[in-house]
Structure formats: structure tokens, C-alpha cells
Amino acid sequence: MTKFKQYLELTKPRVVALLVFCAVIGMFLAVDSDGNRVLPTWQSGLFGTLGIWLASASAAAFNHLIDQRIDKLMARTSHRPLATGELTPMQVFVFAMSLGIVSMLVLVLLVNMLTAVLTFFSLIGYAVIYTAYLKRATPQNIVIGGLAGAAPPVLGWTAVTGSLHPYALQLLLIIFVWTPPHFWALAIFRVDDYSRAQVPMLPVTHGVTFTRWHILFYTVLLFLVTLLPFLTGMNGLIYLFGAVVLGIGFLWYAVRLFSSTDDFFPMKMFNYSIIYLMVLFAFLLADHWLVEPVIHLPVRFEPIV
Ligand code: HEM
Numbered sequence: 001m002t003k004f005k006q007y008l009e010l011t012k013p014r015v016v017a018l019l020v021f022c023a024v025i026g027m028f029l030a031v032d033s034d035g036n037r038v039l040p041t042w043q044s045g046l047f048g049t050l051g052i053w054l055a056s057a058s059a060a061a062f063n064h065l066i067d068q069r070i071d072k073l074m075a076r077t078s079h080r081p082l083a084t085g086e087l088t089p090m091q092v093f094v095f096a097m098s099l100g101i102v103s104m105l106v107l108v109l110l111v112n113m114l115t116a117v118l119t120f121f122s123l124i125g126y127a128v129i130y131t132a133y134l135k136r137a138t139p140q141n142i143v144i145g146g147l148a149g150a151a152p153p154v155l156g157w158t159a160v161t162g163s164l165h166p167y168a169l170q171l172l173l174i175i176f177v178w179t180p181p182h183f184w185a186l187a188i189f190r191v192d193d194y195s196r197a198q199v200p201m202l203p204v205t206h207g208v209t210f211t212r213w214h215i216l217f218y219t220v221l222l223f224l225v226t227l228l229p230f231l232t233g234m235n236g237l238i239y240l241f242g243a244v245v246l247g248i249g250f251l252w253y254a255v256r257l258f259s260s261t262d263d264f265f266p267m268k269m270f271n272y273s274i275i276y277l278m279v280l281f282a283f284l285l286a287d288h289w290l291v292e293p294v295i296h297l298p299v300r301f302e303p304i305v
């Protein structure tokens with residue numbers, strides 16, 4: 001009997017879909033060293049996307065393997081293929097290794113070395129540093145571990161240009177600062193799960209109110225960080241409009257989190273965080289390719305740095 005559904009679940013398909021979406025947008029935002037827009041070639045576009053996707057899926061499968069004991073104890077994850085025994089640890093190991101090896105072959109042979117190396121570090125960062133160590137070690141686990149999940153736009157960018165650009169790092173910074181409100185909103189709702197599994201997530205170790213303050217802090221920081229692409233001249237007014245409107249929405253959730261009596265409200269914020277990131281990146285792309293090249297609006301800010 002085929003276990004396609006179980007193997008697919010190991011790859012965290014929806015999380016990885018958003019990671020790959022951000023990577024692809026990173027590809028289409030790339031500029032060369034003179035600041036001119038560049039497009040991915042069919043090869044860098046196709047194989048870059050494939051390599052990043054396979055590496056993220058591999059990291060997700062390793063996460064299932066390393067977390068199997070924890071996953072059995074939490075209601076949200078107790079149906080996972082290793083927790084239920086539908087797949088064996090050896091099957092998951094072989095699957096995760098295979099995806100990882102193929103991803104590296106694709107990136108090294110068909111994309112470029114820089115992308116392969118950075119993707120490899122992201123894979124290790126999530127699968128080993130975050131999952132096997134940080135997650136169990138400190139309530140700042142997801143802040144530090146968030147670096148791996150924030151890498152995709154940089155990976156997409158380097159797949160196209162073969163070099164790192166400060167603009168790409170702004171995109172990384174956005175996802176890095178977005179991760180704590182994204183995750184802690186869910187963690188507040190799932191605090192009993194984490195406490196049963198003895199995972200030191202912030203709401204477990206420091207309580208829900210403390211976590212709400214942290215969420216608010218990072219949401220304000222996120223609002224400021226999302227202004228950077230405009231302030232550095234990377235993007236124009238259409239992007240700025242999107243970032244401000246979406247950011248006000250996120251801030252509203254972060255403030256309302258203190259007073260809402262709806263138990264499900266943190267999950268509403270969590271769901272909003274996903275829409276937020278998707279639409280923000282869509283704005284980056286639309287602004288980059290529409291505003292100047294098509295509509296000819298002279299709306300860029302003279303960079304302050
Ligand atoms: C350390 C960083 C992160 C942590 C700890 C985290 C944590 C989580 C958790 C616990 C879930 C619920 C998963 C489930 O129930 O299956 C989730 C869902 C999700 N995350 Fe994250 N996340 C992180 C980073 C990211 C990043 C970087 C992205 C994308 C750019 C992302 C996108 C998503 C999406 C799209 C979902 C919804 C999945 C679904 O509907 O099943 N996450 N995240």
C-alpha cells in the first residue's frame with residue numbers, strides 16, 4: 001500500500017509552500033550590482049525553486065524524526081505518521097536524507113555553490129540547531145531558530161545572481177522578525193500541549209501575559225522593519241502602502257490579544273500572520289515589477305543610507 005499521504009505530511013507541505021513562495025519572490029526581486037532588475041533564467045528559476053523546496057521538505061522530515069517523542073504527547077501533532085506508527089523512524093530517516101541529498105545535488109550542479117551552501121546551513125539550522133537543541137533548551141528557541149526559516153528569499157535571490165546583496169538581507173530580516181508573533185500566537189493557544197510535552201516555549205516558561213508583551217514588541221519591530229525596503233530605495237510607494245495597511249492589521253491583533261475574551265483569538269492572529277506574510281511579499285513583487293517599469297511612477301524614496 002502506498003504511503004504517499006504520510007510521506008507528503010512529513011514535508012509540512014503548507015509551511016514549505018509559503019517558504020518556497022517567499023524564495024520565488026526573492027528570485028524576482030533580485031537586482032545586479034548596478035541595481036538593475038534581473039530575471040531568473042529558466043535554469044536558475046526552475047532548479048533553484050526545486051532545490052530550495054526539497055531542502056525545506058528534508059528539514060521538515062528531519063523535524064518529524066527528531067520530535068517523534070514530543071509529537072506523540074501533543075494533541076496538535078499526535079496524528080503525525082511517526083506518532084501513529086504509520087511510518088517507521090528508518091523510513092523517515094531514509095526519506096529525509098534522500099530529499100536532502102537530491103536538493104544539494106540540484107543546487108550544487110544546476111544552480112550555484114553559494115545557494116547550495118546557504119541552503120545547507122538553513123537545513124542544518126532548522127533540523128539540528130533548532131529542533132534537536134534550541135527547542136528544548138530555551139524559550140528564545142524560535143527567535144534564534146527563526147533565522148533558518150527566514151532564509152528563503154535570500155536563497156532565491158542568490159540562486160539568480162550568485163551573490164549576496166544587502167537588499168536580500170532586508171527580506172530575511174522581515175521574516176526573522178515576523179516569526180515570533182507568528183509562532184507565539186499559536187503557542188498561547190497550544191500552551192497546554194507544550195507544557196505536557198515539557199517544551200520550554202515562552203507561554204509555558206513565562207506565562208501568557210509576558211508572551212503577549214513579547215508579541216507586541218516584535219509586531220512593532222516588524223512594522224518598522226517593513227519600512228526598510230522603502231527607506232533604502234529598494235521598493236516604492238505601492239509597497240509602502242501595502243506594508244503600512246498590513247502592519248496596522250497585525251498591530252491591531254497584537255493589541256487586541258490583551259483584551260480579547262475569545263479563546264480562539266490567538267489562532268485568528270496566527271492565521272492572519274500567514275496571510276500577512278503572503279500578501280506583503282506579493283506587494284514587494286507587484287511594486288518591483290509594476291510601479292516603475294509599467295506605470296512609470298517616480299515614487300522611490302532617495303535612499304537614506
Ligand atoms: C522557527 C520558526 C517557526 C516556527 C517555530 C513555526 C511554527 C509553526 C507551527 C507550530 C505551525 C503549526 C503547524 C501545524 O499545526 O501543522 C506553523 C504553521 C505554519 N507556518 Fe510556521 N513557524 C515558523 C516559521 C515559519 C516560516 C518561516 C514560514 C513561512 C515563511 C511559516 C509558515 C507557516 C504556515 C504557512 C503555516 C500553516 C500550516 C498549515 O496550515 O498547516 N512558518 N508554524
Ligand SMILES: CC(C)=CCC/C(C)=C/CC/C(C)=C/COP(=O)(O)OP(=O)(O)O
Pocket residue numbers: 012015016019052055056057059060063067077119120122123126131148149151152
Ligand atoms: C532549507 C530551509 C529553508 C529550511 C527551513 C525549513 C523549515 C521547514 C522551516 C519552517 C519552520 C517551522 C515549520 C517550524 C516549526 O517547527 P516546530 O517543530 O516548532 O513545529 P511542529 O511542532 O509543528 O513540528
